Amino acid sequence: MTSHAAAAEGHAHEHHYTTTGLDNRKVAIWSFIGSECMLFASLISTYLIYKGRSVVGPLPHETWTDPSTGAVFKPILNIPITSASTFVLLMSSLAMVLALAAVENKDKPLPANAGWWDRQLASSKLWLWCTCILGATFLGFQAFEFTSFVHEGLTLRRNLFGSSFFTLTGFHGAHVTVGVIWLGSLLAIDYKRGLRPSDTLMVDIAALYWHFVDVVWIAIFTLVYLIK
Amino acid sequence: MATAATAPAYTSSESHGATGLMSWLTTVDHKRIGILYLHTSLFFFVVGGLEAIIMRYQLMRPNMQAVSAETFNQLFTMHGTTMVFLVIMPLSAAFFNFLIPLQIGARDVAFPRLNAFSYWVYLLGGVFITLPILFGLAPDGGWFAYAPLTTRTYSPTQNMNFWVLGVQILGVSSLAAAFNFATTIINMRAPGMNLMRMPMFTWMSFVVQWLIILAFPVITVALFFLQFDRFFGTNFYTVTAGADPLLWQHLFWIFGHPEVYILILPAFGLVSEVLPTNSKKPLFGYPVMAYSGILIGFLGFGVWAHHMFAVGMGPMADTVFGVTTMLIAIPTGVKIFNWIFTMWGGSLRFNTAMKYAIALIGMFTIGGISGITHASPPSDLQQTDTYYIVAHFHYVLFGGAIMGIFSGIYHYFPKMYGRKMDEGLGNLHFWLNFIALNLTFFPMHFSGMLGMPRRIYTYDAGQGWETFNLISSIGAFLMAPAMLVFLYNFFKSKKHGEVAGDNPWDAPTLEWSIPSPPPEYNFAQIPMVTSRYPMWDITHPERTAEIPHSTKGWDEARHRSDEHILPGGGHMADMAPAHIETAAKTASELDIPMPTPTIKPLLVALGMLVMVASLLPFFAGKTSAFVVLLAIGAGTMIYSLYDWLTTPLEEAH
Numbered sequence: 001m002t003s004h005a006a007a008a009e010g011h012a013h014e015h016h017y018t019t020t021g022l023d024n025r026k027v028a029i030w031s032f033i034g035s036e037c038m039l040f041a042s043l044i045s046t047y048l049i050y051k052g053r054s055v056v057g058p059l060p061h062e063t064w065t066d067p068s069t070g071a072v073f074k075p076i077l078n079i080p081i082t083s084a085s086t087f088v089l090l091m092s093s094l095a096m097v098l099a100l101a102a103v104e105n106k107d108k109p110l111p112a113n114a115g116w117w118d119r120q121l122a123s124s125k126l127w128l129w130c131t132c133i134l135g136a137t138f139l140g141f142q143a144f145e146f147t148s149f150v151h152e153g154l155t156l157r158r159n160l161f162g163s164s165f166f167t168l169t170g171f172h173g174a175h176v177t178v179g180v181i182w183l184g185s186l187l188a189i190d191y192k193r194g195l196r197p198s199d200t201l202m203v204d205i206a207a208l209y210w211h212f213v214d215v216v217w218i219a220i221f222t223l224v225y226l227i228k
Numbered sequence: 229m230a231t232a233a234t235a236p237a238y239t240s241s242e243s244h245g246a247t248g249l250m251s252w253l254t255t256v257d258h259k260r261i262g263i264l265y266l267h268t269s270l271f272f273f274v275v276g277g278l279e280a281i282i283m284r285y286q287l288m289r290p291n292m293q294a295v296s297a298e299t300f301n302q303l304f305t306m307h308g309t310t311m312v313f314l315v316i317m318p319l320s321a322a323f324f325n326f327l328i329p330l331q332i333g334a335r336d337v338a339f340p341r342l343n344a345f346s347y348w349v350y351l352l353g354g355v356f357i358t359l360p361i362l363f364g365l366a367p368d369g370g371w372f373a374y375a376p377l378t379t380r381t382y383s384p385t386q387n388m389n390f391w392v393l394g395v396q397i398l399g400v401s402s403l404a405a406a407f408n409f410a411t412t413i414i415n416m417r418a419p420g421m422n423l424m425r426m427p428m429f430t431w432m433s434f435v436v437q438w439l440i441i442l443a444f445p446v447i448t449v450a451l452f453f454l455q456f457d458r459f460f461g462t463n464f465y466t467v468t469a470g471a472d473p474l475l476w477q478h479l480f481w482i483f484g485h486p487e488v489y490i491l492i493l494p495a496f497g498l499v500s501e502v503l504p505t506n507s508k509k510p511l512f513g514y515p516v517m518a519y520s521g522i523l524i525g526f527l528g529f530g531v532w533a534h535h536m537f538a539v540g541m542g543p544m545a546d547t548v549f550g551v552t553t554m555l556i557a558i559p560t561g562v563k564i565f566n567w568i569f570t571m572w573g574g575s576l577r578f579n580t581a582m583k584y585a586i587a588l589i590g591m592f593t594i595g596g597i598s599g600i601t602h603a604s605p606p607s608d609l610q611q612t613d614t615y616y617i618v619a620h621f622h623y624v625l626f627g628g629a630i631m632g633i634f635s636g637i638y639h640y641f642p643k644m645y646g647r648k649m650d651e652g653l654g655n656l657h658f659w660l661n662f663i664a665l666n667l668t669f670f671p672m673h674f675s676g677m678l679g680m681p682r683r684i685y686t687y688d689a690g691q692g693w694e695t696f697n698l699i700s701s702i703g704a705f706l707m708a709p710a711m712l713v714f715l716y717n718f719f720k721s722k723k724h725g726e727v728a729g730d731n732p733w734d735a736p737t738l739e740w741s742i743p744s745p746p747p748e749y750n751f752a753q754i755p756m757v758t759s760r761y762p763m764w765d766i767t768h769p770e771r772t773a774e775i776p777h778s779t780k781g782w783d784e785a786r787h788r789s790d791e792h793i794l795p796g797g798g799h800m801a802d803m804a805p806a807h808i809e810t811a812a813k814t815a816s817e818l819d820i821p822m823p824t825p826t827i828k829p830l831l832v833a834l835g836m837l838v839m840v841a842s843l844l845p846f847f848a849g850k851t852s853a854f855v856v857l858l859a860i861g862a863g864t865m866i867y868s869l870y871d872w873l874t875t876p877l878e879e880a881h
Contacts, residue, residue, distance in 0.1 A: 018415040024338040028411045031441055035403060039445035042479060046453070046464070053470040156462050160470050163462035167452070 029205045033212050036175075040216050043171055044223060047164040054159035058152055061228040076154055077225055078145065085141030086221050089176075092134030093214045096183075096207045099127035103195045103203045124195050124203075128187045131210065135180045142173050165224070172220060175213045182206050254825035256340035257748055261347050262326030263644060266637075268351055269318040270715070275358060276310035277711060279303045284668070284704035287697050290689040300685035301368035302387070306361055308371030309391065312491065313398050314354045316625065319633045320494035321350070321402075324409050324433050326644060330739035330746060331427040333418025333755045333806075338411040340823045341872060342404055348833035349401035356837060357394030360387070367391030370683070372484065373454070375465035375476035380458045389847055392458065393840050396451045399444050400836070406440035409433060418738070420757035422780065424518070427737045427760075428511060431518045432497030435525040436490050442529070443486035450479035459843055474539060481532035489528040491625060492592075493521060495632025496563060499585035502639045503567050505735040506582040507574030508768075510761060510775055513566045520559035520566075527556045537605040538612040546605040553603035557596065564593055579733075580654030584635035587662055591627025595620055598673065613683075616676025622669040634661070634714075641718075642732045646744045647725030653717040660710035667703025671696035730808060736761035736772070742809045749820040752813065755806035762806035821878045828872040835865025 018024065057064025057073040064073045102124040110118055120126060146166070154162045186206055189195060195203065255261060283303050286294045295303065325343065329336055337343050360366045368387050369378040373395075378388045413434045417426070426434070453464035454476070463469035465476055504511045511517060533541060533549040541549075567589050576582065598620040602608040611617055634657075641649045675696040680687065687693060731740040738755060739746075740763050759765055759777045815822045838861030845853035 019417045019421075020415055022415065024411050024415050027415050028338065028407050031407050031410045035407075035441045035445050038442050039449060042446045042449035042482075046449070046475065046479075049472065049475070050470070053472070055468075055470045156456070156460060160463050163456070163464055167456060167462065167464075 023201050025201065025205055026208075029208050033208065036212065036216075040171070040219070043168045044219065047168045047224060050160045050164045054161045056159050058149075058154045058158070059161060060165070060224070073153060076149060076152055078148075079225055081141065082145070082221065082225050085138050085145075086217065088134050088141065089138045089214055089217055092131050092138070093211055095127050095130035095134060096210050099124055099131055100200070100203050100207050102127055104197055104200045106195070107197050125187065125190050128183055128190060132180055132183045132187065135176055135183065135210075139173060139176055139180070142169065142176075168220065168224070172213070172216060175216070179206075179210050179213055182209065251825065253830055254827045256336075256344050256823045256825060256829075258325045258329050258337045258340065258343060259644075259746060259748075259750075261343055262322045262324075264347055265318050265322035265325055265350070266644075268347075268354065269315050269322060270718075272310055272314035272318075272354055272358070274711065274715075276307055276315055277707060279307040279310065279361075281704055281708060283307065284701040286685060287687075288701035289698065290687055290694060292686055295685070297685045298368065299364070301683075302361060302364070302366040304683055305367045305370050305391070306358070309357065309367065309395070311625070312371060312487070313395065314350075314358070316491045316629050316633070317402065318350055318354075320433075320436070320491070321346075321405060323429070323494060323498065323633075323636055323640070324405070327640065327739060328409055328412055328430055328433055329416065330643075330742070330750060331430045331737055332413065332416060332421050333738050333751060333757065334412065334416040335750050335754075335820070336823065337408050338416055339408050340877065341826060341829050342408050344826075345829035345833055346401045346405035346408065348830045349397060349404070349836065352833055352837040353394055353397035353401060356397060356841065357390055360390045365390065367394075372480055373476075374480075375454055375457070376467055376471075376473055378454060378476075379465045381466075386844060386847060389458065389844060392451055392455050393843060396448065396455070397837065397840055399448055399451070402440050403444050406437040406444075410437040410441060413437070418751075418755050418757055420779065421738075422757075424515060425757055425760045427739075428500035428514070428517055429494070429497035432493040432500070432521050435521045436493045439486045439490050439493075439525055439528065443483045443490070446479055447483035450476060450483070453479075455843075459847060474536070477536050477539065478532070481535045482529070484535065485532040486525075486528045488624070489524055491629050492632075493524065495588065495629045495636070496521070498632045498636035498639070499567065499588050501735070501737065502581045502585040502635050503570045505639070505733050506577045506579065506585070507571045508577070508734075508771065509570060509574040510736075510764075510771065511566070512569035512572075513562075514760065516562060517566055520562045523559040524556060527552060527559070531556060534603060534608070537602075537608045550603055550605050554600060557600055557603075560596055564589060564596075577733075579638070580649070580651060580658055581635045581639035581733075583655075583658045583662075584631050584638065587658070588628055588631040588635065591623055591631055591665065595623030595625075595627055598623065611676065613681055614676035615672040615680045615682060618682055619669050619672035619676060622665075622672070626665055626669065631665075634658075637718075639733065641721065641725075642728030643739060643744050643746070645722050645725070646728055647721055647723075648728050648732060649721040649725060650717050653713055657710055657713045657717065660706060660713060664703045664706035664710055667706060668700050669703070671699045671703075675700070730810070731763065731767075734767065736764040738762055738806065741806060747813075747815070748822060749815045749818065752809055752818055752820075753804040753807075756804065757806055763808075765806070766808065823877045824875075826872070826875070828868045828875070831868035832865050832872065835861045835863070835868060837861070839865060 020027065051060075057066070058076040059073070060077045061075050063075060065071070066073070098121065102122055105122065106124070110122060149162075154165075156162055156166050183206060186195065186203060189199075252260065252264065255264075282295060283300065286292050286300060325337070328334075357367070365385070365387055367373070367390050369383055369391065373388065373391055376382060378392075413426070413430060453462070456462040457464050457466065463471055465471050465473070467473050500511055500517060530552045531549060533545060534553045537546055537549075567585075571586075598616070602611050602617070602620070638649055638654055641647075675693045678692050678696075680691070680693045680697075687697075728744050730742065730744055732744075733740075738757070741755065742751060755762065756779075758779055759772055759775050761772045761775060764772045765777070838857055840861075842854050842857030842861060845851075845857065
């Protein structure tokens with residue numbers, strides 16, 4: 001068994017031969033993203049099919065007056081605030097790109113005339129922190145949005161809009177949460193032993209997931225918030 | 229047989245000292261996981277078959293009272309659910325596991341531990357969904373679980389919860405396996421194993437993995453909606469809140485029709501291996517066989533609403549879905565003809581596997597033709613929800629999928645266990661099964677045309693249904709002895725069957741180039757492939773003279789292998805032109821790193837199951853039990869997952 005173990009250790013940092021030349025994990029994450037596309041397509045389609053079918057308010061873009069009590073419910077979606085949170089999430093993708101580049105280029109020495117900004121760009125910790133914090137900020141915006149909606153009378157049970165809206169954006173939020181935890185674990189590795197260029201793939205896979213979750217939000221923001 | 233007493237040349241479990249229960253609970257070897265899948269799904273096959281026999285006893289004569297209407301609802305729901313999710317899919321998964329790495333010349337799947345996880349989730353999910361029938365709590369809303377009928381308003385008991393949560397769990401298993409096998413087929417092929425050289429079973433499996441990857445998320449969403457409606461009071465299926473009563477049907481069948489191809493394509497793949505081998509000719513029209521499989525997969529996503537002609541979608545939707553449904557008959561027909569042309573002019577060997585493969589061609593064609601009769605909406609309106617439909621899909625799934633899978637079991641049993649199954653008993657099994665199949669399901673065409681509805685638990689005399697039902701029941705009872713003969717043969721042959729050798733059927737593909745059963749590392753030297761039929765190139769070059777040969781892909785592989793290591797570890801020296809391997813050394817003697825066995829995948833699956841099951845007390849309003857179970861499940865899952873992710877696959881001892 002010793003030769004076996006030695007062989008395993010010796011191979012730990014070599015590249016495996018694969019048919020496509022890509023790492024297995026990279027192929028798997030792409031197939032996973034394909035599956036996720038169908039998941040969000042089903043959620044978004046259901047939201048769109050149910051748009052305008054709610055029998056009671058509050059409604060996303062229209063004012064609704066309760067015929068029995070005369071209570072007035074204003075359009076509930078807050079587009080300025082959600083635009084801000086969308087911007088935050090998009091910026092997190094930028095930070096993710098910089099984090100990946102920092103890991104990839106770790107072994108390259110900084111040029112002699114490197115300034116303050118060049119040194120910041122080379123810090124994977126900084127950009128992973130930025131991505132995490134921006135992702136968490138987006139989640140904070142979503143928590144604020146959900147609580148204020150509940151205060152305005154929109155719950156999961158209230159109407160079809162509530163059911164489909166909270167389920168769709170909740171699923172997206174859950175994906176962002178998983179992403180933040182994933183990035184946090186990369187950060188933990190970075191503090192423990194330092195991310196090396198040989199870890200590029202590990203960061204790349206997390207980045208692919210993160211960008212995908214961003215792209216889904218662009219679709220949700222456009223279809224749910226912007227189009228009336 | 230004189231050789232019957234000799235032990236097989238190689239016994240994988242003995243070579244590395246891994247026997248006993250723990251070795252099975254911790255295995256990450258795709259071949260052992262395949263064998264686990266096979267045994268578990270055969271067990272569920274018996275369960276699903278017993279459910280069917282009770283139903284057929286109840287329907288044998290008019291106004292029988294053997295079971296109550298409520299029990300009957302549970303029986304037909306669980307029969308369908310069991311056969312689809314716990315029998316045919318995992319029987320196919322048994323072959324995916326056992327065969328795909330062997331057919332493409334790999335040493336394991338891409339993610340061995342994820343593979344073990346898929347199996348354990350399947351086993352636990354299967355137990356979760358099946359066990360309640362012993363307590364009268366089994367799901368009772370049909371295998372399609374149409375909402376709003378299955379919402380809390382109309383199904384207020386726990387019964388449907390087992391279905392909603394159980395199918396969700398089984399979906400996790402199927403998806404995890406699909407990512408794994410798609411990656412394996414894309415990325416783990418031996419040098420020279422180009423796409424157009426892959427064995428047809430691997431091709432059909434590849435299509436199926438994509439169907440699972442793209443269709444299962446849709447039912448995942450439909451199930452989440454139903455789960456949220458039942459547990460948290462959302463309104464997705466509440467018609468009084470404005471919900472569309474057809475939402476579930478659309479989502480379910482967008483998943484459900486690709487699911488039909490998920491069930492049948494692996495069987496098509498298996499007979500596409502059996503027929504050329506036993507006709508001693510290459511598969512007729514290999515590229516067209518691959519393309520027609522892909523086309524079936526594509527079209528399979530565009531026909532779902534033919535399950536819904538009776539709901540009144542309007543002439544436009546009915547026409548479109550009628551036409552797409554008829555279109556799908558074209559690639560399917562291409563396959564049928566190609567199988568026939570494969571046999572044409574061949575020198576046929578009628579062993580049990582071959583008989584089952586030929587039976588698939590005939591029986592599936594009957595099911596396919598009755599299918600075309602309800603591709604036409606006006607004709608379908610006469611047939612919807614009658615026994616005619618039951619006849620149709622049993623010819624497709626029993627006459628097609630199960631016949632193909634039995635063919636595969638007889639054909640690949642020697643590779644799995646090193647011994648052949650008994651041909652005499654196999655012959656008996658085949659004829660009993662074949663007669664029982666036709667006796668059971670053919671009369672249903674007539675009882676259906678005479679107007680007998682599906683899912684009724686009894687019926688009055690005098691409607692012309694008595695004789696047909698009696699014949700159907702007799703046929704169903706005959707399936708029990710057929711299955712007993714099979715199981716006796718299966719377990720007897722594992723120990724006492726005729727020793728098979730590497731390639732008992734003189735088959736052409738890579739899995740037959742290695743010992744039976746294969747050693748844990750599969751290939752001591754990774755084969756370099758030059759044609760579709762590497763074994764026939766060695767043993768029967770005349771058969772493959774017209775097949776394209778080239779060393780395309782070799783040079784690049786050689787170049788890369790200077791710095792890279794081969795799938796599953798091993799160096800350039802481990803690669804050799806495809807050849808017959810006879811050496812039986814252990815992995816450590818050959819210096820091949822093997823993944824370390826681990827219990828973590830089982831623990832993660834167990835944690836997940838407990839988490840999901842915690843919703844049952846939640847449904848009953850027992851919040852403390854819910855919280856305790858949730859905490860235990862989540863704790864087990866997170867701890868085991870952390871341990872799994874931080875432990876390398878090949879642990880240094």
